[in-house]
Amino acid sequence: MSEHPPIPIYSRFETELQVRPDDIDMNKHVHNSRYFDYVLAARYDQMARCYGMAMEEFIKAGYSWVVKTAHLEYKRPLGLADSIIVRTWVEEIFKDGVTVHFEILKKVNGKVCCTGWFDYKMINIQTKRAEKIPGWIVEKYSV
Numbered sequence: 001m002s003e004h005p006p007i008p009i010y011s012r013f014e015t016e017l018q019v020r021p022d023d024i025d026m027n028k029h030v031h032n033s034r035y036f037d038y039v040l041a042a043r044y045d046q047m048a049r050c051y052g053m054a055m056e057e058f059i060k061a062g063y064s065w066v067v068k069t070a071h072l073e074y075k076r077p078l079g080l081a082d083s084i085i086v087r088t089w090v091e092e093i094f095k096d097g098v099t100v101h102f103e104i105l106k107k108v109n110g111k112v113c114c115t116g117w118f119d120y121k122m123i124n125i126q127t128k129r130a131e132k133i134p135g136w137i138v139e140k141y142s143v
Helices: 032-049 055-060 135-141
Strands: 012-018 063-074 083-093 097-106 112-124
Touching: 012 032, 032 055, 032 063, 032 083, 032 097, 032 112, 055 063, 083 135
Parallel strands: none
Antiparallel strands: 012 083, 063 112, 083 097, 097 112
């Protein structure tokens, strides 16, 4: 018998996005800042579609998420008109936050273009301060 409690395994979800002309920088590939936007767009989609709790519902309950830390590792460039898959998953849930890992892949060949993670803090919209994640939200993310 193990001395450590089992580590929860959370579901991975995917969102397909398209590189747009305004994503391209002077080097003719996607600007590094757009990768943040891709993950944000995917999480917004996945909150509603996969977790059953749209961001609007979250805000209506008086909460929001803020980024505490972000780590991105670029593997290969994305270019104009590339279709991409943004795969994200909750890696760990803390008292007042979550760590979300991600991969961004080229749809045409499945090659990984970027990997990383975000530490998000849950805040109370009124106080703008971190707040303990209620059990009903932990349950929504524990799929």
